[in-house]
Amino acid sequence: MGWGFAGPFVAVFGLVFLAPIGYAGYLSLFQDRLIGGTSFVGLDNYGEALTDPRFWDGLMRVGLFLLVQVPVMLGIALLAALAIDSGRLYGKTFFRVSIFLPYAVPAVVASLIWGFMYGNQFGLVGNINDAFGVTLPDPLSPSLVLASIGNIVTWEFVGYNMLIFYSALKVVPRSLYEAAAIDGAGEWRIVTSVKLPAIRSALVIATIFSIIGSFQLFNEPSILQKLAPNAITNDLTPNLYTYSLSFSGQQHNYAATVAIVMGVITAIIAYAVQLRGMRKG
Amino acid sequence: MTTSMTTAAAESTPDPHEPRAAGTPAAPHRARPAATRDRKRLPHTPLNPRRSVPLTLLTGLVLVYTLLPLAWLVINATKSQRGLLDSFGLWFADDFNLWDNITRTLTYDDGVFVRWLLNTLLYVAAGAGGATVLAVLGGYALAKYDFPGRKAVFAVVIGAVAVPGTALAVPTFLMFSNMGLTNTPWAVIIPSLISPFGLYLMWVFAAEAVPTELLEAARIDGSGELRTFFTIALPLLVPGTVTVLLFSMVATWNNYFLPLIMIKDPDWYPLTLGLNAWNAQAQTAGGEAVFDLIVTGSLLTIVPIVAVFLLLQRYWQSGLAAGSVKE
Numbered sequence: 001m002g003w004g005f006a007g008p009f010v011a012v013f014g015l016v017f018l019a020p021i022g023y024a025g026y027l028s029l030f031q032d033r034l035i036g037g038t039s040f041v042g043l044d045n046y047g048e049a050l051t052d053p054r055f056w057d058g059l060m061r062v063g064l065f066l067l068v069q070v071p072v073m074l075g076i077a078l079l080a081a082l083a084i085d086s087g088r089l090y091g092k093t094f095f096r097v098s099i100f101l102p103y104a105v106p107a108v109v110a111s112l113i114w115g116f117m118y119g120n121q122f123g124l125v126g127n128i129n130d131a132f133g134v135t136l137p138d139p140l141s142p143s144l145v146l147a148s149i150g151n152i153v154t155w156e157f158v159g160y161n162m163l164i165f166y167s168a169l170k171v172v173p174r175s176l177y178e179a180a181a182i183d184g185a186g187e188w189r190i191v192t193s194v195k196l197p198a199i200r201s202a203l204v205i206a207t208i209f210s211i212i213g214s215f216q217l218f219n220e221p222s223i224l225q226k227l228a229p230n231a232i233t234n235d236l237t238p239n240l241y242t243y244s245l246s247f248s249g250q251q252h253n254y255a256a257t258v259a260i261v262m263g264v265i266t267a268i269i270a271y272a273v274q275l276r277g278m279r280k281g
Numbered sequence: 282m283t284t285s286m287t288t289a290a291a292e293s294t295p296d297p298h299e300p301r302a303a304g305t306p307a308a309p310h311r312a313r314p315a316a317t318r319d320r321k322r323l324p325h326t327p328l329n330p331r332r333s334v335p336l337t338l339l340t341g342l343v344l345v346y347t348l349l350p351l352a353w354l355v356i357n358a359t360k361s362q363r364g365l366l367d368s369f370g371l372w373f374a375d376d377f378n379l380w381d382n383i384t385r386t387l388t389y390d391d392g393v394f395v396r397w398l399l400n401t402l403l404y405v406a407a408g409a410g411g412a413t414v415l416a417v418l419g420g421y422a423l424a425k426y427d428f429p430g431r432k433a434v435f436a437v438v439i440g441a442v443a444v445p446g447t448a449l450a451v452p453t454f455l456m457f458s459n460m461g462l463t464n465t466p467w468a469v470i471i472p473s474l475i476s477p478f479g480l481y482l483m484w485v486f487a488a489e490a491v492p493t494e495l496l497e498a499a500r501i502d503g504s505g506e507l508r509t510f511f512t513i514a515l516p517l518l519v520p521g522t523v524t525v526l527l528f529s530m531v532a533t534w535n536n537y538f539l540p541l542i543m544i545k546d547p548d549w550y551p552l553t554l555g556l557n558a559w560n561a562q563a564q565t566a567g568g569e570a571v572f573d574l575i576v577t578g579s580l581l582t583i584v585p586i587v588a589v590f591l592l593l594q595r596y597w598q599s600g601l602a603a604g605s606v607k608e
Contacts, residue, residue: 001506002426009419009480010434016453016472017441024452076343083340088333095340097594099347104590106535108553109579112560113350116357116576117370124353124370131369159347163597219537223557226564246451247542255451 028257045257054235055258059265061146062237066214069150074206077158081165082191096166100159107156107219114152115140115227140228145221146236152220157213161206168202169195204277208270215266218243238262358382358580362573382577389574394581396548397555401534403466404551408473409529416476416525420483421514425491435484441477454542468543469551473533479525486521487514524596527589534586552582 003010031041049055080099084092102110118139120126125136139148172195180190196203218239225232234244238258246255349371356373357365359382364374386394422428423435453472454463462468491514499509537553544550547558559575562568590597 002422002428002431004506005418005422005426005510006428006431006434009415009475012415012471012474013438013441016475017449018437020449020452020456023456024449027452027455080340080343083336086336087330088336089340090332090334090337095344097591098344100594100597101351101587101590102347104531104535104587105351105583106537106553106586108535108537108556109354109583110350112556112575112579113354116572117350117353127370155347155350158343222541223537223560226557226561229564242451243542246454252451252455256455259449259451 024256024260027253028260030253032251032253045254046261048254049257049261052258054241055238055261058235058238058241059262062214062217065146065150065217066211068147069153070207070210070214072150073154073158074161074203074210076154077161077206078165078203080158080162081169082195084162085166085169085195086187096163100163102156102158103160105156108223110152110156111220111223114148114155115224118148119227140224140231142231145224145228145231149217149220149224152224153213153217157210161210164202164206165199168199172198200277204274207277208273211273212266212270215262215269354576354580354583358577360573360576362570365572365576378573379577382573383581386574386577386581389571393547394552394555394578397550397552398581400466400549401551401553404469404473404536404540405530405533407466407470408533409526411470411474412476412479412529412533413522413526415474416479416483416529417515417518417522419480420485420521421487421491421510421518423480423484424487425493425496425514438477438480450538450542457543463543464546464549466549469536469540469549472539473529473536476525476529476532479529482525482528483518483521486524487518490517490521520596523593527593527596530589531586552578556582 028045029040029042030038031045032038080095083089084095089095105113117124120129120138125139129135137144139145176194176198177190180194185193216239217237221232221236221240222243232240234248235241239262242255242258242262245251245258249255353370356371359377359379360368360374361376361378361381364376364378368374419434423431457463457468457471462471495513496509499513500506504512535553536551537557540549540551540554541557544554547555550558556575556578559571559578563570563572563575
């Protein structure tokens, strides 16, 4: 009877998760050439992907991106969650709801708003330049575009992570704080010695989701590309590269290979973070 | 797990329909001033902290950061194309064009925006609705039945949470293309039907919210499994179901990547792709620069989902709480 209830989910899951993974594995073993048609090439595509500078450069870029963006975002989210949970804010519900609000905004709209604000046509950067007679660095220039994307991603997800931390803090027994206070612990000491260890699993999970998200970076650069075609190349991130390989270049077999390599790397890093996060606990 | 989770939600948003947490008696109005006075006499402890202006101002910086772009959007949706280019971004222009902008957004190009809105509603209703149904049934099965392969189902689905969604996109596209499904609504709806996170959430929720003894009692009374599910389990699962529905709705409403690869025909675009197409048009030399429509269209796109989110916000929190205590 259990299968009767679980069956529909499992069937669709097989169709949209397992089958594509299997199909990608199959595709990655072939090559499609203009002359000669499709031929079995074994692991040749993997060899090519592992030495493909466009793929590795993209991977390094998202690696750098996540090393900076994830700590900044999670740090702000954690501080906001601690502040709201401390009960020392005026209007804490307003804070909680407003900081979470951007999560409901689609990546397309978020990227368009920020993209326009970055712009010097009718954006804030243009306004400030005109008003003060200065020339701010262009956020959409090649050297700054990754930071500008990082800001958009931070804006979109800071509230989501704040709410994860806040929800975890909410269920920590209040008596622990009281006991620590009686022992003479100050407020900051309570944060580091009681609150943070208590929400460790939430911290680990938020970190893993953020890492997975960074490696998948696609939506924001893809939309900003129209505003900054020179700064955002087709191989800025591995996912943009996969996308352009398969939809502009028709190199489906190679695109599938890159996607698999990327998936494996993501899974390994997510797993390593989880192991490390749980071991300390 | 679930007990503390619902308590947290109840504390944060007092709701007259919510049963009061133990220890907070349903105080009649007369009792309230007394309670406040008592509270004031208590010393400030970690359980009863003093409000802090500096901390409020400091956290206010985060608030400014999150609200500023939304304020920019609202302000600029009231401007004409000229006002957009000539006036300061964070203040209104001399003319107030919001209603005119909305009318033009809805009627531009034979009302294509309305078509995109209807498409989005279709994808949300079928995709998010279907995803919720599958997650509720599956989560209930995992929580309340012991069937062969149950552990395997769970392991595979949890593993799938870590699979980058975009890694699946190319092979899914090729598969659907071979099946003749691309460029049809099915290509967007079918992949939206699976939410591993939703299944996990329903599993956790069903395990706590539906007492197994209750199901046993119904069976002894001769109730069939389906009838037991609909009459006993389903009503108890409502809060979890609303949470999963909300998450799936936002995910489907905001979806960009999946329709981008699956749909080429603008008639089947959801709002996100439509706005992206307008932006592409505005940035192309010779294309009509419809920045005012993009800004107004962006505002119209987020209003419904923000409204739903604000109305049902306490479900968000309970969902995230359940997700974060996983172990």
